[in-house]
Amino acid sequence: MTDLKELSRRLGLSMTTVSRALNGYPEVGAQTRARVLKLARELGYTPNALARRLSSGRAECVGFVLGDGHRYFNDPYFSELIAGIGTALGAANLDLVISGVDCSGDPLAPYRRLVDGRRVDGLILDRTRTEDARVAFLLSRGVPFVTLGRNARQNEHAWLDVDGAAAFEALTRRLLAFGHRRIGFLGADPAYNFAHERFAGYVRALAAEGLVMDPALRADGDLTEPGGAAAAALLLDRRPMPTALVCIDDLTALGAMREARRRGLAIGRDVSITGYNDLILAAIANPRLTTVSFPIRRAGERLATLLLERLRSDGPPPTGELWSGALVAGESDGPCRDG
């Protein structure tokens, strides 16, 4: 393989000059640069990324750690996110490094590996918890990172989030307008900031109508379809039965739909169900799911862009960005038919 040394030897130039010509430094003479570029192309020269990385001290990689548990990956939204991130990073000639979870029991282990081994220049975090150990770790290490989702220390780093509280307030208001009064909440571990936010939006909408949240009408799933079905089973056993279920995400909602159907309940008539987050699943569902969508792929691209900014400049302080979701009406909810 042809390297800088061979290139410079053939050209009768120093490696320094060749390197500068290749990397577009301004002080190189025009015809010198032309000669260098020509030969480099002819010989099919490609710089050795490993050497460049060691020399420059930059890994040219961004890390993303796969979430805990298998279930996570069942969510199609993950692939969209990755695709968006990968696209934007590729344009900057950065690679995306996906690290699996560690089985050692220490949830921070993959982050330590990535950061301490200098395998990545920065990271993208997903599904932040309100108190997020990863955030604390990365802040302590001074590593650039961006999160999808807010957390208690969000003012110390760049983040992007969708306003889940507003979205769930809108969904709940829609159900209230349909006449529902016993509206269940199918949530997730409230340690997740998004779960907390969405619940807050639901409570807010109820409060605006003078209703108080009934703790018996809340059940938390695990963000999977079976988890949604199980949590729905709990709530549908309550008497009087809730006439509507607001679900933390679409996968959960699909599970709830399955459980409702199993009980012979007509979805959108006997019980209303809403989801969140995933246009694909919602569109595929039968009946089509009322949900809130946002451009997850573009969010991935934006996250990568935000991180690139952190990597490049040491300029302005990091900022947060709150996007709005769009309520997409389906046929999974409708007027309350209950006394």
Add this chain to the structure above:
Amino acid sequence: MTDLKELSRRLGLSMTTVSRALNGYPEVGAQTRARVLKLARELGYTPNALARRLSSGRAECVGFVLGDGHRYFNDPYFSELIAGIGTALGAANLDLVISGVDCSGDPLAPYRRLVDGRRVDGLILDRTRTEDARVAFLLSRGVPFVTLGRNARQNEHAWLDVDGAAAFEALTRRLLAFGHRRIGFLGADPAYNFAHERFAGYVRALAAEGLVMDPALRADGDLTEPGGAAAAALLLDRRPMPTALVCIDDLTALGAMREARRRGLAIGRDVSITGYNDLILAAIANPRLTTVSFPIRRAGERLATLLLERLRSDGPPPTGELWSGALVAGESDGPCRDG
């Protein structure tokens, strides 16, 4: 950050010995090793992966290129695959590098970048075409790789595949046993080897029953839900209408279900529909989709393992592995109710 030099200085040992102790070389004395390991732990020493990579000439990374077009990523099976690969690689301390498609128009560009830049030690290819330019390129470069899916040159590399022909033969036989005689095929670009294989299985089952494939009953989608709906629309316009549709995958089948439903056809009664590949989607579908599943996550792990073997040894020649899918009966198909 503490590096090998500092470690050796503090210990009064050479960098060589420290390195050897850390990397488990047998010639290091027991108490020497203990001292080294102890201090390394105390100081939180982590080797600089960038330096190790340059020095060893190994990138410690495996590459995976995101497929062309957005649609690809809508398929949840992708996330499962990645999760499986990532898990197995992580155990070997290798990173998974995800590279986005290049917009330059050259489909090989991302592969060139990864390989020529020595960014990866090996690659995993997905969705091979019968004549696959990526395979030809990697073979010419002598880079270790594994494919999910077979191709014309499969005897020259390691691969893993699911027997799509057998699976589609089984699905089609099931429909034939239900009394269906006009069975449509919702396919995909036959340049994909899997599309070709699955179609062959379908034809084989028909032939075994003395039927010949009617070209008017084949339409190719693009492996998306809308693509499936569009292709289904074509076939459902045929007269006499096919009474069953064998679909290339579950996403396509879901699209076909939507189109059938739109026309007022009862799925599983007026028209039978089968899918392939994705347990999650099939289970979510209403009615539940008859499909063929295989453990995609385990396939990812196995692919990684196969690649690791290629990376380590220069021993036995690469082999192929053909897995069988499992037919999962749902309610999306049933007895033919037509003449």
Add this chain to the structure above:
DNA sequence: TTGTATGCGTTATCAT
């Protein structure tokens, strides 16, 4: 069992 010396292929510093 331990140490010395060199190489890995670039980028960066400092001259010229």
Add this chain to the structure above:
DNA sequence: ATGATAACGCATACAA
């Protein structure tokens, strides 16, 4: 505008 030379941090062939 160009070049000589020194890092970058580790691995390893060769010596002792």
